Every structure is written in structure tokens, then in C-alpha cells.
Amino acid sequence: MKEYPMEKETHQFEDFLLQVPAQGQDFAAGVHARLTGEGYRCKIENKPSGFLVSYAHPKTRRVMLNFLTRKKGLFTRIYGDHCGAYAAFLHPLPGDMEKEIVRASNCKRLLNPADYKSRCPMGYDFMVDENRYKKCRYSCFQFLVTPESIPVIEAFIEKEREERQSA
Secondary structure, rough: OOOOOOOOOOOOOOHHHHOOOOHHHHHHHHHHHHHHOOOOOOEEEOOOOOOEEEEEEEOOOOOEEEEEEEEEEEEEEEOOOOHHHHHHOOOOOHHHHHHHHHHHEEEEHHHHHHHHHOOOOOOEEEEEEOEEEOOOOOOOEEEOOOOOHHHHHHHHHHHHHHHHHHH
């Protein structure tokens, strides 16, 4: 008997929002409205570990931001491709957010380019408090959304958004 592939399930932003803790719903809805209003393409996937919502720049099609739902709550992953342009912003990050950057895995390609796959995107090389970091782009700027982190995450998104607009 021939098996047919299952239809891909489509999800709406509202499906994702139902999985977001109450403290992060207004934040997530506001970021979604802002980015989609500026033409960012939104892709919503329900992964085994939770929802993944991606926002890709309208011209470059490079993802700038992910929302991820996990057991601990809502996370944001910011792809800070232009973090060197606003390095001073990274200096006064709240302690928990800076700890997340320190805990993020190192970029193997930045540490030893000859030994790592060339198809893997390069990570970020930046300074915070006179410490140099060479971190993987997929874990470097991933933060838990809390009432304390929301204003900082919003400012971070805005800085990256502005840099992408001018690039």
C-alpha cells in the first residue's frame, strides 16, 4: 500500500500565543505586530520541544529573531549580526542575561576556522566588560522573557532592527 505524506500543519500566531506564559503575551504580540507591520516574514512551527516563531528581514530574508516556547517559559533568540555596531549596549546587560551569554557555546568556526564546516554560519566576536567572546550565533543571544528582561530585549531588538534597516 502506498503511503502519502501527511499534510503540513499550519499554525497561526494565536496558537503560539496560547502557549506563552501570561507575563510574556503582550510583549510577544507587540513584537509580532511591529515586525510584521514592517514587512518581516513570520514563520510559525510546532516543534517537539515547543513552538518556534521566526521573523525574517523582508529584503535579505535573514532571520533576525526567534520566539521559542519551552518548559521554563518563553525565550527570544536574537540574531545580532550587527552587534559590533552597538557593542556599548551589551555592557550594562542585567546579570542573568550576561550569564546566558557567558554560558552560550563557543563558535567552533571562529576559534579554529580550518577545523570546522564552512557551511556553518560564523558566530559573533564581541567584547563585554573587557572580556572577548566568540560565541555561536544560535545560542549567544537567547534569553528567557521575564518582566525584568523585557525592556532590555525590546531595546536589543530595536538596535538590531535599526542596523538592518541601514545596511
